[in-house]
Amino acid sequence: MSIRKNEYQIEVFEETFENDPVWTAEAQAPFQALHVGERFNPGALASGSWGSLADGQEFRIKDIDHIFYENTETVGHKLMVKLTAVDRTQEF
Known part of the structure; x- marks a missing residue:
């Protein structure tokens, strides 16, 4: 059995996972x-x-989804992060 390389990805979404991500990285x-809440x-x-963002707003993490995948060469972990815009003073 050969050791496969690891692959990591992050996709960041605003408000819903249904839209295209606003930012991605590998x-x-x-x-x-x-x-969640950070x-x-x-x-x-x-x-x-x-x-x-409107004045006085910031992004907070609303939801996180982890997707794991594999093929003959790699084992991967995709981190999907959903953000929401909230008032800076709002408790989350």
């Missing part, structure tokens, strides 16, 4: 753990197609 190492600051991720 990596050779796992992404840090994310949790703030998500796209910061310098200029490559994404981020919606505009």
